[in-house]
Amino acid sequence: MTGDQHTQVVIVGGGQSGLAAGYHLRRLGLDFVILDAQAEPGGAWQHAWDSLHLFSPAAYSSLPGRPMPLQAGETYPDAGHVVAYLTEYERRYEFPVQRPVRVSGVHQDGRFLRVETDSGSWHARAVISATGTWWRPFLPAVPGRADFRGQQLHTVEYRNPRNFAGQRVVVVGGGNSGAQIAADLAYNTELTWVTQRPPSFLPDDIDGRALFNVATARRRALDEGRTDTGGVASLGDIVAVPPVRETRDAGLLKASPMFVRLERDGVVWADGTRAQADAVIWCTGFRPALSHLAPLQLRGRRGHIATVGTRAVDEPRLHLLGYGDWTGPASATLIGVGRPARDAAREIAALLAV
Structure with missing residues (x-):
């Protein structure tokens, strides 16, 4: 045409x-x-x-x-x-x-x-x-990002754990994509999962239908001038879908606080602690x-x-x-x-x- x-x-x-x-x-x-x-x-x-x-x-x-x-x-x-x-x-x-x-x-x-x-x-x-x-993936302006010599990719570029087998991988992000991709990588990589605040899992029996009802109730309350219920955010950040739940319960899904900068071969925390990394996956929305x-x-x-x-x-x-x-x-x-x-x-x- x-x-x-x-x-x-x-x-x-x-x-x-x-x-x-x-x-x-x-x-x-x-x-x-x-x-x-x-x-x-x-x-x-x-x-x-x-x-x-x-x-x-x-x-x-x-x-x-x-x-x-x-x-x-x-x-x-x-x-x-x-x-x-x-x-x-x-x-x-x-x-x-x-x-x-x-x-x-x-x-x-x-x-x-x-x-x-x-x-x-x-x-x-x-x-x-x-x-x-x-x-339109979002990448945060973290100091040293341009200095890191390993692989960097966003959620949109991740496909499966095969390409990362045996590698040291840092997954950044405490939402659903971060938790799911971290769970995906937990069994065959040296995983470091990093979140801005401690991860908050929704109750295991909560799924998308319940989340929709909660979001709708919040919108109705706001439209009617009633107190903000907090919506989905009041329940938690991460839906415990089966792979996430299984990895969490196996003790393989433990989060570290957000690092303050990247360097050539890894990441650095505020207290000077370092972790080497071959790849950083930005699940940052x-x-x-x-x-x-x-x-x-x-x-x-x-x-x-x-x-x-x-x-x-x-x-x-x-x-x-x-x-x-x-x-x-x-x-x-x-x-x-x-x-x-x-x-x-x-x-x-x-x-x-x-």
């Missing part, structure tokens, strides 16, 4: 959030296109590390309208099963997905928003940004991938786009979906994105009816 095309709504991103938005736009009878930078369906899930599993059983990990099927032999489906589910979901509803199409910028253009891509431009009455965070929205000049002083629900305050034709609690309780999860996707679609339908 080249040239200039028109539609009512452009969805930027063909992962779980973009598909959930497409489902609800289709139900409302709106015309839309999904522009996905990936060559294949499945969003970020197709790039995850080999041992990654969902936090919830399949029954509690579904997009709207289509339950995720069970995975044989697995209580918590793996990333490959999620990719297969998203692929089938997209085909089932015959969504108008164009890929690979990379969006370079969204611009105001009179009564339209103009979406520039590497294969032409689109004019739309509304845009849903659903690009997620996987494509992500930032929203929003560079395509820069032409709209919506970011505030701290780079944050103000929203009411999913709608951008200063550009009501733009909705942001799937970036976490910022754009809806648990909206970065499979089960959590359905509700804000529905709300966004309804607001867009109302806007187009004017």
Whole structure:
């Protein structure tokens, strides 16, 4: 496709959030296109590390309208099963997905928003940004990072422990990815797991369904002016999925405090203690991938786009979906994105009816 095309709504991103938005736009009878930078369906899930599993059983990990099927032999489906589910979901509803199409910028253009891509431009009455965070990994500014001579990689680049067998590996990060990757490496590497504060495991019986309910209750309390419940953060930081639980209970998942700097062959703590390392894996999180929205000049002083629900305050034709609690309780999860996707679609339908 080249040239200039028109539609009512452009969805930027063909992962779980973009598909959930497409489902609800289709139900409302709106015309839309999904522009996905990936060559294949499945969003970020197709790039995850080999041992990654969902936090919830399949029954509690579904997009709207289509339950995720069970995975044989697995209580918590793996990333490959999620990719297969998203692929089938997209085909089932015959969504108008164009890929690979990379969006370079969204611009105001009179009564339209103009979406520039590497294969032409689109004019739309509304845009849903659903690009997620996987494509913008965050690396902290730790002194000496440029001096370290070993291998450094982020969560997005880690695949499995085979390439690290017998090596001295430092895993940095006290969230779910840090705990899961540390557990992955604990049996065949000399592992040092480093966290900013002591790791806090959620109760073993808590999974993604319960987390979604807690996040939703917190959002409801805030919306009604009641006391902040603390949400998921009040329960802990790490979901004790089976591999993490087993490694923890075996005494192999013990965290050290954060080091203060790297040097050529390892890391150094505040008291002068050193540990040699062949590799450092930074499980230090992500930032929203929003560079395509820069032409709209919506970011505030701290780079944050103000929203009411999913709608951008200063550009009501733009909705942001799937970036976490910022754009809806648990909206970065499979089960959590359905509700804000529905709300966004309804607001867009109302806007187009004017």
